[in-house]
Amino acid sequence: xxxxxxxxxxxxxxxxxxxxxxxxxxxxxxxxxxxxxxxxxxxxxxxxxxxxxxxxxxxxxxxxxxxxxxxxxxxxxxxxxxxxxxxxxxxxxxxxxxxxxxxxxxxxxxxxxxxxxxxxxxxxxxxxxxxxxxxxxxxxxxxxxxxxxxxxxxxxxxxxxxxxxxxxxxxxxxxxxxxxxxxxxxxxxxxxxxxxxxxxxxxxxxxxxxxxxxxxxxxxxxxxxxxxxxxxxxxxxxxxxxxxxxxxxxxxxxxxxxxxxxxxxxxxxxxxxxxxxxxx
DNA sequence: ATTATATCCTGATCGC
DNA sequence: TGCGATCAGGATATAA
Numbered sequence: 001x002x003x004x005x006x007x008x009x010x011x012x013x014x015x016x017x018x019x020x021x022x023x024x025x026x027x028x029x030x031x032x033x034x035x036x037x038x039x040x041x042x043x044x045x046x047x048x049x050x051x052x053x054x055x056x057x058x059x060x061x062x063x064x065x066x067x068x069x070x071x072x073x074x075x076x077x078x079x080x081x082x083x084x085x086x087x088x089x090x091x092x093x094x095x096x097x098x099x100x101x102x103x104x105x106x107x108x109x110x111x112x113x114x115x116x117x118x119x120x121x122x123x124x125x126x127x128x129x130x131x132x133x134x135x136x137x138x139x140x141x142x143x144x145x146x147x148x149x150x151x152x153x154x155x156x157x158x159x160x161x162x163x164x165x166x167x168x169x170x171x172x173x174x175x176x177x178x179x180x181x182x183x184x185x186x187x188x189x190x191x192x193x194x195x196x197x198x199x200x201x202x203x204x205x206x207x208x209x210x211x212x213x214x215x216x217x218x219x220x221x222x223x224x225x226x227x228x229x230x231x232x233x234x235x236x237x238x239x240x241x242x243x244x245x246x247x248x249x250x251x252x253x254x255x256x257x258x259x260x261x262x263x264x265x266x267x268x269x270x271x272x273x274x275x276x277x278x279x280x
Numbered sequence: 281a282t283t284a285t286a287t288c289c290t291g292a293t294c295g296c
Numbered sequence: 297t298g299c300g301a302t303c304a305g306g307a308t309a310t311a312a
Contacts (some may be wrong), residue, residue, distance in 0.1 A: 016305075
């Protein structure tokens with residue numbers, strides 16, 4: 001009988017875009033979109049449209065056509081466009097790609113049936129594709145609504161003492177802890193796995209049990225890996241594409257994510273696949 | 281306060 | 297070959 005035939009159906013695993021992927025998209029879009037005028041917004045998915053407008057207000061209260069795009073930035077895992085109008089308060093358009101979302105400019109990298117929103121600009125079209133429809137696009141009136149509770153791992157805020165104080169109270173496994181967005185923002189399954197491997201901390205260790213030395217290694221690995229991944233335009237495991245429809249290349253530099261059953265690149269021991277909070 | 285669970289959604293895969 | 301059932305995956309609301 002097929003006991004212990006733990007076939008790793010690797011082809012099916014998917015991950016959402018994490019910090020490096022979203023940063024890549026934002027950096028690419030910024031010079032392209034800045035200064036362009038928004039002419040028309042079309043939602044092809046009514047669910048997306050329902051959650052777009054500020055709660056309790058009518059869409060008519062927010063005439064977007066004619067506004068111009070200012071800043072384009074990444075905040076947490078979101079791409080945020082500033083929509084400006086002379087003499088008026090700016091609005092912010094925040095796109096969360098979640099699992100399979102793609103934000104592309106003037107290219108159509110996949111089936112039109114997965115096109116969920118279309119932003120017509122005076123210099124082209126900004127398209128939002130999303131197979132699984134987990135993605136979210138929201139219009140915000142206040143920048144404060146977009147400031148994440150977790151800290152940006154690449155900012156100066158992430159010091160070892162700060163990280164230590166955040167970790168201290170938690171008895172969660174460190175891997176689960178890293179996936180939370182209310183402590184550090186931007187990490188997901190791929191980078192949390194790679195970071196823990198790089199700093200040699202077992203994913204099941206209790207977050208609060210890390211030594212000072214381990215916390216310093218964790219901080220160092222987090223920043224190094226995120227920076228390296230950004231310089232490779234992120235990781236394309238299956239779905240992710242950048243704003244031009246291209247794949248990232250950091251998947252070629254992964255050590256553990258999606259590699260259950262393969263030999264370790266450091267010591268050749270077979271890597272064991274582990275499931276924590278529903279993630280492999 | 282912290283942590284576990286259900287929910288969302290679709291395509292791929294599995295069993296019959 | 298086809299059909300229905302099952303499942304992954306992150307964030308969030310809700311329950312414990």
